[in-house]
Amino acid sequence: MRKKLKTLALISGIFLLPLTACKEPEIEQAKLPVKEVFQPEKAQQLAIKRIASIDVNSAPIATNSDYLRIMATPDLQPKSPDAFLSGLTSDKTQSVVLLAHIGNGEALKLPPVPLFIFDKQDDKWKNIFQASGNLTPYFVAQRAALTVDIEIVLLKDKLTGLSKDAHELIQSYANSLPLYSKEQAHQISTLADAFAQRIALVEEASLKEVAHSTISYLENFATALNFIAPMGDIALSTLLSVEGKISVLPLHHNKPPLYDELLNYKVSNLSPREALSDLESVFWSVPVEALRSSCRAIQGALQERLGLSLRDSTLVLWRMMQAHALFAKETDYITQCSGIDSAARLEEAGFSLPSPKQGRTSRTKTKTMNKALSSIASLVKNQKDSGYTRLAKMMTDKLVVRDEARLLFPAQSGQLINATNDVVAPSLSNTDAAEYLMMLPIKSYGCYSRGRGQSGDHRTTLVQLENDPNLWQLDFAFDQSDKINAIQLRKPSQVDFCRAVGGRTSSNRCAFSGKSFPGLSSDRCG
Numbered sequence: 001m002r003k004k005l006k007t008l009a010l011i012s013g014i015f016l017l018p019l020t021a022c023k024e025p026e027i028e029q030a031k032l033p034v035k036e037v038f039q040p041e042k043a044q045q046l047a048i049k050r051i052a053s054i055d056v057n058s059a060p061i062a063t064n065s066d067y068l069r070i071m072a073t074p075d076l077q078p079k080s081p082d083a084f085l086s087g088l089t090s091d092k093t094q095s096v097v098l099l100a101h102i103g104n105g106e107a108l109k110l111p112p113v114p115l116f117i118f119d120k121q122d123d124k125w126k127n128i129f130q131a132s133g134n135l136t137p138y139f140v141a142q143r144a145a146l147t148v149d150i151e152i153v154l155l156k157d158k159l160t161g162l163s164k165d166a167h168e169l170i171q172s173y174a175n176s177l178p179l180y181s182k183e184q185a186h187q188i189s190t191l192a193d194a195f196a197q198r199i200a201l202v203e204e205a206s207l208k209e210v211a212h213s214t215i216s217y218l219e220n221f222a223t224a225l226n227f228i229a230p231m232g233d234i235a236l237s238t239l240l241s242v243e244g245k246i247s248v249l250p251l252h253h254n255k256p257p258l259y260d261e262l263l264n265y266k267v268s269n270l271s272p273r274e275a276l277s278d279l280e281s282v283f284w285s286v287p288v289e290a291l292r293s294s295c296r297a298i299q300g301a302l303q304e305r306l307g308l309s310l311r312d313s314t315l316v317l318w319r320m321m322q323a324h325a326l327f328a329k330e331t332d333y334i335t336q337c338s339g340i341d342s343a344a345r346l347e348e349a350g351f352s353l354p355s356p357k358q359g360r361t362s363r364t365k366t367k368t369m370n371k372a373l374s375s376i377a378s379l380v381k382n383q384k385d386s387g388y389t390r391l392a393k394m395m396t397d398k399l400v401v402r403d404e405a406r407l408l409f410p411a412q413s414g415q416l417i418n419a420t421n422d423v424v425a426p427s428l429s430n431t432d433a434a435e436y437l438m439m440l441p442i443k444s445y446g447c448y449s450r451g452r453g454q455s456g457d458h459r460t461t462l463v464q465l466e467n468d469p470n471l472w473q474l475d476f477a478f479d480q481s482d483k484i485n486a487i488q489l490r491k492p493s494q495v496d497f498c499r500a501v502g503g504r505t506s507s508n509r510c511a512f513s514g515k516s517f518p519g520l521s522s523d524r525c526g
Contacts, residue, residue: 038090040154040205046087047152050228053213058222058241065244066309067138068146068217069173070102072115072131073239081118081125081236083229088152090204094120095155095162097199100240102136105144110136110180111192112151114166115225115238119158129163130238133170137178137188137268138245140309148223148240150211156204165195178268179248181307217242249312254349256315258398259323260415260427263316267306272316275306283320285420288331295337311349314342318351323400323426325354325455326477326486354455361450361457368482369459370448376476377445377461380437391434396479399433400486401425405465405472407489408436422490433487440489441466447500447510451475456485462492462500462512471497471517491519498525 061068085096098116103109113136117129169191172178180188215223222241229235248267249256256262263273263280273280279301283294295317302313321333333353334343343353361369372394379387401408404422410432417424428436444464451458456477463472473496477486492500501513502525514522 038092038205040207043088043205044207044210047207047210050084050088050230051150051211052226052228053148053211054224054226055216055219055221056224056239058217058220060220061217061242061244062246065246066140066311067179067245067248068104068141069138069243069245070135070146070148070215071241071243072133072135072170073241074130074132075237078127078130078237079235081116081127081227083231083233084227084235085118085125086230088207089154092156093154093204094158095202096125097153097155097162099151099153100131100135101149101151103147103149104139104142107144108139108142108180110139111189112196113169113192114195115150116236117163117166127236129166131166131170134173135170135240137173137180138248138307139180140303140307141244146215146217146242148211148213148215148225149209150225152207152210153199154204154207155199155202157202159198159202162198165191165198169195179307181303181305183305184268184270184307213240215240215242217244247312247315248308249315251315256319258427259319259400260398262319263426264414267308270306272302272306272308276301280320281417281419284324284417284422284424288328288336291331291336292339296339299342310342311345314338314345315349315351317342318346318353320426321354322455323486325453326400327402327453327475327488328354328455329452365457365478365482366459369457369476369478372478372482372484373448373459373461373476376437380440380442380445383438387438388431388434391437392430394484395430395433396483396485397430398427399430399484400477401428401433401436402486402488402490403436404488404490407440410436433484437487441468444511447512449496449500451477452496453477453486456480460492460496460500462497462510463489464512469518471512471520473500494520494524497522501525 089096096118097114099112100115101112113131114129115131116127118125119128172191178188211225213223213225215221222239225238225240226234227236249262250265264271276298279294279297283298286294298317298320299313302308302316303310308316317338321337325331325333334340338346338353346353375394376391379391402422402424406423408416408423408425410416410425410428415425415428417426442463443466445461447462449460451460452475456479458475458477460473460475463474465472470491473490473492475488475490476484479485497520501510501522516522
């Protein structure tokens with residue numbers, strides 16, 4: 001039995017021997033290199049080390065500049081961005097956008113704007129956009145540092161026309177005179193928001209706050225942003241400077257234009273009149289005790305809605321006060337309108353606020369004004385074509401007209417303010433004013449007296465209109481050259497009526513002496 005087992009084992013060994021001899025040795029598999037995973041945090045820290053800002057001398061801006069805007073001047077001979085971007089992107093990155101976030105304190109953050117756009121082409125980076133020109137609209141300078149923060153946005157895909165969008169965004173700040181305001185911030189940032197939304201769709205990573213710089217423009221410095229290569233040399237550079245502007249209003253020899261021209265002047269796409277809206281008519285309607293609130297609201301609207309500086313908004317208010325004062329009575333425009341600070345600012349700039357006329361009108365001046373009123377009566381009565389021209393020559397080129405009867409219909413639209421008690425034309429041409437007087441349906445005219453008003457010299461006459469039982473009063477304001485610069489048609493008070501007709505004897509009685517009208521009685525004149 002044992003012999004059989006030995007024989008079987010021997011035979012099995014003979015068969016197994018070739019199988020063992022044919023087995024190939026195991027081959028060790030080659031280890032693939034470990035691919036490093038892109039880490040945005042690490043890239044951000046590297047980017048911080050590669051961006052440096054330095055102050056460079058710059059042309060000074062006017063020390064009294066109320067408005068600022070930031071300008072970018074690119075390097076005329078930029079190098080390849082490859083060295084700067086090495087280590088900052090992943091294999092998936094196809095485009096890189098460098099954004100500038102500009103602010104002037106916590107209260108003013110302007111829309112982000114692209115400084116550079118790089119596209120990957122054949123494993124190389126190409127600079128397809130570099131900002132040149134205005135990076136911001138004009139904005140009112142704040143009492144805070146002017147800062148620039150840089151953000152690097154990595155895109156996993158290329159976007160068609162991205163450089164074109166960036167160019168249009170920069171160009172939008174140069175096409176007109178854009179002015180930043182809180183209420184127009186959304187409209188001003190439309191292109192910037194659209195640009196940000198486009199790149200957000202293909203954003204791979206965002207490296208925020210990789211550089212922070214303060215532009216020391218008050219010390220006549222600009223800021224050079226240098227983008228550094230790993231070896232320490234400058235790969236790219238751009239210069240950020242500040243441009244100042246004293247005023248955005250159409251000043252001539254530091255003086256604003258007349259009322260309507262100023263109120264209708266477009267600052268960017270909005271005028272002061274459009275910014276004020278109903279506040280303008282409220283200004284002409286409120287009693288003197290409510291005038292201060294109206295003036296504050298006007299300045300606030302011009303600053304918040306239009307973006308004007310305190311100085312410019314005060315100049316607009318000053319022009320409005322000049323027209324308002326022509327028929328105002330006992331109004332202190334410092335305490336009851338502008339306020340002490342604004343008044344002091346106006347005085348420093350050479351603008352005086354309306355104040356009550358000191359002293360009585362001279363006898364010679366009164367005779368001159370009475371003669372003018374008599375001439376007007378004759379011209380209105382005779383109704384000759386030459387009367388229009390003669391009337392116009394008695395007036396200044398532009399004048400204020402207030403009409404309580406609402407008979408004023410100027411040829412040009414947009415010249416009237418509908419106040420509560422009357423319509424106001426703050427800058428009516430002398431030809432339109434002459435036509436207005438000639439077209440009044442005057443039945444009787446006379447009884448000259450001292451008018452009321454805070455600016456200039458005044459003379460009034462009572463008038464009765466056709467088919468109207470009421471008595472009316474025409475008040476004419478005269479400037480220093482004895483020309484009419486304002487007209488008001490209103491109902492006289494009992495005091496006005498008595499001043500005109502009272503105390504007249506039989507030798508100087510006027511057309512309305514001894515008569516009574518609705519709300520007016522000659523018996524009460526004593």
